[in-house]
Amino acid sequence: MRAETLLNLSLPALLLATALIAHWLDEPYIITLATRAAILALAAVGLNLALGLGGLVSLGHAAFFGIGGYAMGILAFHAQTFTPLWGLIEGTKSMPVIWLVAVVAAALAALVIGALSLRTSGVYFIMITLAFGQMLFYFAISWPTYGGEDGLSIYLRNDFPGVNTLLPLNYFLICFSLLAVVLVLFDRLAKSPFGLALQAARQTPARAEAVGLTPYRLRLVAFVISGAITGLAGALFADLNRFVSPNMLSWHMSGELIILIVLGGLARLSGPVAGAMLFITLEYFLEGLSTYWHVYLGAILLGVVLFARGGLIGLVAGREVAHD
Amino acid sequence: MTEVLLETRAICKRFGALQASKEVSLSLRAGEIHALIGPNGAGKSTLIAQISGALAPDSGSVIFEGRDITRLPTPARAKAGLARTFQISALAMEFTVLQNVVLGTLGARGGVYRFFGNVMRDKALLDRAEDALDQVGLSEFRNFVTAELSHGQRRQLEVAVALSLQPRVFVMDEPMAGLGAEGSHRLTGFLDGLRQRAPILLVEHDMDAVFALADRISVLVYGEVIATGTAAEIRANPEVREAYLGEEDAA
Structure with a gap:
């Protein structure tokens, strides 16, 4: 078995084992951390599709993360206050419904943002996605109905048919399963005809056009799928914290997702998983040392960018061999 | 005439x-x-x-x-x-030689917006791609990463990609x-x-x-x-x- 295949299987296994052992040792906080890692990994898998496969440096993916979060917050808010949204739509506490709304809302936002920003490239693309993200951030801050700057709290975690979601391990397993599904989808997509065309459009757009492909359209489709996945992660994240605030929409969040991917390995299937696990681990051990633990994160990131371009996955599995 | x-x-x-x-x-x-x-x-x-x-x-x-x-x-x-080749090779350097040619056959055939199914196992695309590689004499390099090819081999690959379009x-x-x-x-x-x-x-x-x-x-x-x-x-x-x-x- 190739080293990378082994990593692709063992990293999620490690995450799962951590949660199970924590459950056995009765350490709910560790389970929560593992859940956070799974959700951040999920959000980063979404971004990895645009950033890694498509080469689209989006500094606005917090927008989709936050939209997913607010989709959960708004629906649950109307359910717990028994006030229909716009006097028409009942709120809901059902996770599958919330996920669906989060995915669709994030996909639609990605369609609009992508359609406009993908007309540019390079620095301009980065700036436009950043601008869209910040627009949504300030919009959320100035919207008092849903808490404005203070954010919006949900009393109880939402429901999943047949599962007690209040148990930390159960909620972890829900998030972990979704991560696993999305990882499989990412893998299939990277090897699919669409994946080949998208990666060609990143490496050599002129060639892509010369064989009859339209890079803009390929990138837009990738951007929409990417936004939808990150939106799903946003809904899970808000549900984990039972809280959604404009912070989910801030550009720090976008930056954090990029950092996760670069740490783990750009365009690699398990890059986001490795990155998120490392990030949460560092946070856990370094936060005790200093409130400013990000200094150490910065140093590690610098090391990876300078000496290990393929991130953690690249360090262990070596240079990527082509998909076969 | x-x-x-x-x-x-x-x-x-x-x-x-x-x-x-x-x-x-x-x-x-x-x-x-x-x-x-x-x-x-x-x-x-x-x-x-x-x-x-x-x-x-x-x-x-x-x-x-x-x-x-x-x-x-x-x-x-x-x-x-209408198939063109580029003066300065515009190949996907991270792809294998075969992937570059499959890209051509995929573009020519269409069906790009398929998100499942391994494109490198698609018999129809592969056959045409292998055929194009064969014609320019690059068959034995099919699994090389394109960045590893010599300048001359890249020129050959340019031609193979154009061939794969069957223009x-x-x-x-x-x-x-x-x-x-x-x-x-x-x-x-x-x-x-x-x-x-x-x-x-x-x-x-x-x-x-x-x-x-x-x-x-x-x-x-x-x-x-x-x-x-x-x-x-x-x-x-x-x-x-x-x-x-x-x-x-x-x-």
């Missing part, structure tokens, strides 16, 4: 004070190799860009199989059957560039047979190849076609000798 497949009609293109194309009218007939030669800066690449769709002419038109394609974007022209017309921008005597000789032999399948508009600096291959030659100087004719006619043309070949004769 044989059928004209590709034609430019009085194409003009200006960049500020520079007239890059001046009333350029060319035609490419079925079964022929039509070479386009001219000194550096004569506007050959600009002309290729207008034929392939990367640039829009200020005036004039590009006709492909009787259809005006002047306003058609590059991907649509490729789908219509109606080839537009080749200096396929021999940097190939060396032997490689250039081999490619010359290959292009010689290729013209039966689809005619080639060939931009080339290698004069030996041009005079060996071309059914007709057009000479571009300062954006203008100063002569079109057979190799013998071009050799004998005093204007061409003065503008272009003259320097070589004097040497």
Whole structure:
């Protein structure tokens, strides 16, 4: 078995084992951390599709993360206050419904943002996605109905048919399963005809056009799928914290997702998983040392960018061999 | 007279004070190799860009199989059957050799928006891609990462990708560039047979190849076609000798 295949299987296994052992040792906080890692990994898998496969440096993916979060917050808010949204739509506490709304809302936002920003490239693309993200951030801050700057709290975690979601391990397993599904989808997509065309459009757009492909359209489709996945992660994240605030929409969040991917390995299937696990681990051990633990994160990131371009996955599995 | 497949009609293109194309009218007939030669800066690449769709002419038109394609974007022209090769290889360097060619067969076949199914296990695409690699003699390198190929092999791969499109017309921008005597000789032999399948508009600096291959030659100087004719006619043309070949004769 190739080293990378082994990593692709063992990293999620490690995450799962951590949660199970924590459950056995009765350490709910560790389970929560593992859940956070799974959700951040999920959000980063979404971004990895645009950033890694498509080469689209989006500094606005917090927008989709936050939209997913607010989709959960708004629906649950109307359910717990028994006030229909716009006097028409009942709120809901059902996770599958919330996920669906989060995915669709994030996909639609990605369609609009992508359609406009993908007309540019390079620095301009980065700036436009950043601008869209910040627009949504300030919009959320100035919207008092849903808490404005203070954010919006949900009393109880939402429901999943047949599962007690209040148990930390159960909620972890829900998030972990979704991560696993999305990882499989990412893998299939990277090897699919669409994946080949998208990666060609990143490496050599002129060639892509010369064989009859339209890079803009390929990138837009990738951007929409990417936004939808990150939106799903946003809904899970808000549900984990039972809280959604404009912070989910801030550009720090976008930056954090990029950092996760670069740490783990750009365009690699398990890059986001490795990155998120490392990030949460560092946070856990370094936060005790200093409130400013990000200094150490910065140093590690610098090391990876300078000496290990393929991130953690690249360090262990070596240079990527082509998909076969 | 044989059928004209590709034609430019009085194409003009200006960049500020520079007239890059001046009333350029060319035609490419079925079964022929039509070479386009001219000194550096004569506007050959600009002309290729207008034929392939990367640039829009200020005036004039590009006709492909009787259809005006002047306003058609590059991907649509490729789908219509116009395959170009690049002067500076524009290959996906991280892909394997085979993936680069499969990209071509995928583009030609369509069905790009499929998100499942391993494209490198698609028998129909693979067969055509392997066939194209076989023709240029790159089969044994199919699993090499493209970045590892030598310059000459990249030039061969350029041609293989164009072949994989199974086009109606080839537009080749200096396929021999940097190939060396032997490689250039081999490619010359290959292009010689290729013209039966689809005619080639060939931009080339290698004069030996041009005079060996071309059914007709057009000479571009300062954006203008100063002569079109057979190799013998071009050799004998005093204007061409003065503008272009003259320097070589004097040497």
